[in-house]
Amino acid sequence: GAVVSQHPSRVICKSGTSVKIECRSLDFQATTMFWYRQFPKQSLMLMATSNEGSKATYEQGVEKDKFLINHASLTLSTLTVTSAHPEDSSFYICSARDRGRSSYNEQFFGPGTRLTVL
């Protein structure tokens, strides 16, 4: 149980294009999903918190117009990196909170998406 998937696992794009990453909770409903980015040999940095049916809450320093987040259903959140540039190259990971579990505070992570912007 508590499986989270991400698609795609890897994406290479040209500078200036937009890339959409999907995060799905496969066997549970997630009212809240989180988006992180991770640079090589560094820890996870929270970018934004996504609540189903409402606007995402972005962390300080994260451009909401550049990183568009949509959480349209209880099992799907998307992150769109708009007008991507090489400095956006990173490992993007989503997590989800299972509202049906008694241990409500745990987050379950997806496998990550490696974005490379040329």
Place this chain on the structure above:
Amino acid sequence: EDQVTQSPEALRLQEGESSSLNCSYTVSGLRGLFWYRQDPGKGPEFLFTLYSAGEEKEKERLKATLTKKESFLHITAPKPEDSATYLCAVQALRQYGNKLVFGAGTILRVKS
């Protein structure tokens, strides 16, 4: 500001050589402390949640403990398949949306 510091940054062990990883934290009201394992190029895998000082949890060769200032992840008789980065994270009572603040991790290498 909530902070998490993990030590050591890297640890090399021989198979069967038990050791401990440390996670020191500063948080204004702890909701929970979490341990995750992360393999290269993959997302973190949930291991444990600890909520109050004195609490302990075990899973196979791993045992996590919690005090008011730090947590330890004890690894007993490790095997090469335990090699991974171990991440510690805290969740504060006052944090909107129950967000996690992560430490930098400890890279564990177990040699056979």
